[in-house]
Amino acid sequence: MNVVTNNKWIGQRTIRPDGVDKVTGRAAFAADTTMPGMIWGKVLRSPHPHARIKSINTAKAEALPGVKAVVTAKDIVDFPLDKGAVMLGIQDMRWMCRNVMARDKVLFPGHPVAAVAATSEAIAAEACKLIEVDYEVLPYVIEVEDAIKPDAPILHDWAKFDGKPSNIVGKLENKKGDIAEGFAKADIVIEREFTTRPVHQGYIEPHACLISVGADGKTTIWSSSQGQFMVRAMTAHLTGIPQSNIRAIPAEIGGGFGGKTIVYLEPLATLLAKKSGRPVKMVMTREEVMRATGPTSGSKMIVKVGATRDGKIVAAHGMFYLQAGAYPGSPIRGAAGCSFAPYDIPHVLSQGFDVCSNRSKVAAYRAPGAPIGAYAVECVMDELASALKIDPLEFRLKNAAREGTKAVHGPTFPRIGYVETLEAAKNSEHYKAPLGKFQGRGVASGFWFNAGGESSAQVNITEDGNVVVTTGHPDIGGSRAGIANICAELLGIDYKRVSVIIGDTQTVGFSNLTGGSRVLFASAMVVTQSTEQVIKTLRERAAKIWNIDPEAVKWEDGAAHPVSPNAGQFPPLTLEELSEKAPSLGGPVGASVQLNTQGADGGFGTHICDVEVDTELGIVRVLRYTAVQDVGRAVHPSYVEGQLQGGVAQGIGWALNEEYIYNKEGKVDNPGFLDYRMPVCSDLPMLDTILVEIPNPKHPQGVKGVGEVPLVPVMAAVANAVHDALGMRFYSLPMSPPKVSAALDAPRQQAAE
Numbered sequence: 103m104n105v106v107t108n109n110k111w112i113g114q115r116t117i118r119p120d121g122v123d124k125v126t127g128r129a130a131f132a133a134d135t136t137m138p139g140m141i142w143g144k145v146l147r148s149p150h151p152h153a154r155i156k157s158i159n160t161a162k163a164e165a166l167p168g169v170k171a172v173v174t175a176k177d178i179v180d181f182p183l184d185k186g187a188v189m190l191g192i193q194d195m196r197w198m199c200r201n202v203m204a205r206d207k208v209l210f211p212g213h214p215v216a217a218v219a220a221t222s223e224a225i226a227a228e229a230c231k232l233i234e235v236d237y238e239v240l241p242y243v244i245e246v247e248d249a250i251k252p253d254a255p256i257l258h259d260w261a262k263f264d265g266k267p268s269n270i271v272g273k274l275e276n277k278k279g280d281i282a283e284g285f286a287k288a289d290i291v292i293e294r295e296f297t298t299r300p301v302h303q304g305y306i307e308p309h310a311c312l313i314s315v316g317a318d319g320k321t322t323i324w325s326s327s328q329g330q331f332m333v334r335a336m337t338a339h340l341t342g343i344p345q346s347n348i349r350a351i352p353a354e355i356g357g358g359f360g361g362k363t364i365v366y367l368e369p370l371a372t373l374l375a376k377k378s379g380r381p382v383k384m385v386m387t388r389e390e391v392m393r394a395t396g397p398t399s400g401s402k403m404i405v406k407v408g409a410t411r412d413g414k415i416v417a418a419h420g421m422f423y424l425q426a427g428a429y430p431g432s433p434i435r436g437a438a439g440c441s442f443a444p445y446d447i448p449h450v451l452s453q454g455f456d457v458c459s460n461r462s463k464v465a466a467y468r469a470p471g472a473p474i475g476a477y478a479v480e481c482v483m484d485e486l487a488s489a490l491k492i493d494p495l496e497f498r499l500k501n502a503a504r505e506g507t508k509a510v511h512g513p514t515f516p517r518i519g520y521v522e523t524l525e526a527a528k529n530s531e532h533y534k535a536p537l538g539k540f541q542g543r544g545v546a547s548g549f550w551f552n553a554g555g556e557s558s559a560q561v562n563i564t565e566d567g568n569v570v571v572t573t574g575h576p577d578i579g580g581s582r583a584g585i586a587n588i589c590a591e592l593l594g595i596d597y598k599r600v601s602v603i604i605g606d607t608q609t610v611g612f613s614n615l616t617g618g619s620r621v622l623f624a625s626a627m628v629v630t631q632s633t634e635q636v637i638k639t640l641r642e643r644a645a646k647i648w649n650i651d652p653e654a655v656k657w658e659d660g661a662a663h664p665v666s667p668n669a670g671q672f673p674p675l676t677l678e679e680l681s682e683k684a685p686s687l688g689g690p691v692g693a694s695v696q697l698n699t700q701g702a703d704g705g706f707g708t709h710i711c712d713v714e715v716d717t718e719l720g721i722v723r724v725l726r727y728t729a730v731q732d733v734g735r736a737v738h739p740s741y742v743e744g745q746l747q748g749g750v751a752q753g754i755g756w757a758l759n760e761e762y763i764y765n766k767e768g769k770v771d772n773p774g775f776l777d778y779r780m781p782v783c784s785d786l787p788m789l790d791t792i793l794v795e796i797p798n799p800k801h802p803q804g805v806k807g808v809g810e811v812p813l814v815p816v817m818a819a820v821a822n823a824v825h826d827a828l829g830m831r832f833y834s835l836p837m838s839p840p841k842v843s844a845a846l847d848a849p850r851q852q853a854a855e
Contacts (some may be wrong), residue, residue, distance in 0.1 A: 307356025396465025574613025617806025753816020
């Protein structure tokens with residue numbers, strides 16, 4: 103493919119197509135949806151972190167006036183454990199059927215055990231209280247360090263590791279060279295242990311859905327998710343309703359960040375609607391979101407890196423233990439695969455361990471696993487640079503992966519932009535700015551795989567010569583604006599003449615999730631090919647009018663033109679004129695394309711962070727932050743900058759304040775935004791960005807995914823800045839005021855003694 107570089111709309115900061123609706127409150131989210139005859143669903147959740155369900159009696163709830171239906175695990179399709187994995191994307195239905203409704207055992211506080219539909223929310227909530235559940239309470243384990251101890255309570259009877267009962271339910275290993283040989287060549291070796299706490303994606307909109315099941319079994323789902331086709335497929339699997347009988351309609355989405363790539367409510371609401379014969383609406387409270395949906399993993403990590411005196415890294419070993427929660431599936435691929443990817447290291451062993459514990463099953467969170475692993479690896483890299491007395495960016499430049507480097511997770515890198523991000527950071531005004539007392543500067547790098555996958559699109563020309571593009575991905579990162587720019591560019595028309603809509607499962611071909619930094623990469627490919635087919639049709643129709651060969655017609659500036667005077671002297675035929683003539687020239691003009699897109703390039707970023715530490719209060723304040731990233735081609739620069747800034751904001755929260763706190767009963771003690779401390783505007787400086795554009799040659803517009811890389815380096819950059827400010831390093835996140843104060847007070851107490 104030839105990369106287009108001379109653009110009118112690609113690279114422009116056009117007005118976002120959803121902007122007016124969102125700032126005026128007109129945009130419709132899942133919880134805004136209503137239907138005549140609608141009733142409400144509520145979920146009864148376990149109060150225990152670990153217990154066997156001996157019996158459930160729903161008779162009293164069913165007898166309550168206003169109650170229309172009750173469902174339990176017996177209504178959910180069972181996928182037996184001994185029949186092997188039943189994969190849907192990256193999710194195993196054996197775990198999903200047990201996650202949406204507990205079967206045999208509850209494995210975390212908040213685990214659903216029954217659901218009720220009633221004529222009001224209050225009645226449904228009261229009915230949940232009338233359901234009698236007989237529990238046999240079992241020992242539980244919350245933290246990953248405790249879950250891997252030999253005497254830990256075991257969650258799953260079938261789970262074994264090294265032939266013994268264990269909470270380690272999976273292992274992934276990436277290997278390159280021989281680490282024993284590599285460490286033998288090292289003049290300096292640093293080995294450190296790190297821990298991180300589980301953190302939530304923090305999307306503003308809670309999970310919500312409205313579901314109607316007709317008398318003929320035809321089912322319609324309105325919900326907030328990162329993929330309507332995922333919702334349809336998972337709901338079908340878990341309810342037994344054929345996919346062809348389910349229509350999933352995506353609402354606007356108030357944030358997801360990976361946390362809405364699985365279902366929680368939709369199968370339950372579907373079964374309640376089927377039983378009751380009424381549309382059922384379900385909306386989670388914030389407390390339910392925090393207790394029962396997937397945050398990302400907590401972790402325990404051991405990282406060892408060796409280098410020679412001249413600063414060349416010769417060996418690295420990482421062991422990444424990540425919490426999966428109640429069921430297998432922690433993001434060990436991201437931790438083990440991405441953590442060492444920015445570096446050209448001859449000998450590497452990177453191991454990921456999937457660890458179950460009594461907390462809600464994890465879900466994806468921007469570059470799942472990669473920010474956790476990068477925190478450990480990038481802190482060790484900083485320590486090595488300091489020990490060798492090499493500038494931290496110079497140390498990374500000396501060891502940077504580049505074209506031809508074989509990554510530990512397998513591929514040999516093509517042309518990549520990592521070195522350019524390091525050079526841009528090093529040459530930035532930020533990196534050269536002076537610092538004051540108790541202020542420090544940290545840097546860190548990060549990588550994410552990025553992805554392609556299945557996508558579909560339709561491009562249709564309206565009767566008045568405008569354009570409607572339909573794609574199959576919920577828009578989270580600005581895909582509609584990017585697609586409008588691309589389509590307008592190809593057609594040579596004003597971007598305002600292009601409308602981009604998100605189709606449902608019955609109006610557009612199959613499209614994979616919005617996730618993996620894949621959407622603009624993939625949707626641009628199918629939209630480009632669809633638009634090219636439309637242009638071909640328009641050229642053929644102009645040729646028919648002029649009675650010349652279609653090859654003698656070119657499309658330029660929104661109109662058909664003869665390729666040269668030799669082809670004929672004809673005035674241009676505009677898109678509007680050809681649209682008016684469409685009925686007499688063969689009918690409507692449109693095209694659709696479906697592809698399993700290939701050619702995604704991984705993304706690299708390098709960040710600079712300045713902090714100031716209040717040594718009396720232990721508060722770390724971020725003073726300045728610059729995120730540098732190879733973004734391929736910034737189709738809509740404002741959105742790209744927003745992606746970088748959003749990732750940084752989330753990472754700062756992860757580094758300094760955010761964490762799940764559990765009480766002595768094994769329950770989340772801070773299940774709301776008042777106590778779960780996410781950063782607000784007053785916690786953040788202006789977040790600067792530097793966009794490095796190294797176009798992807800395998801994409802028609804040079805696009806690379808940009809949405810996940812921005813979160814990867816942040817925690818390490820903040821931690822390295824805190825070390826620079828105080829001379830002490832924190833090996834556990836978050837670096838909250840109590841932790842920082844305790845570390846600062848320890849030397850003072852020793853001096854007093």
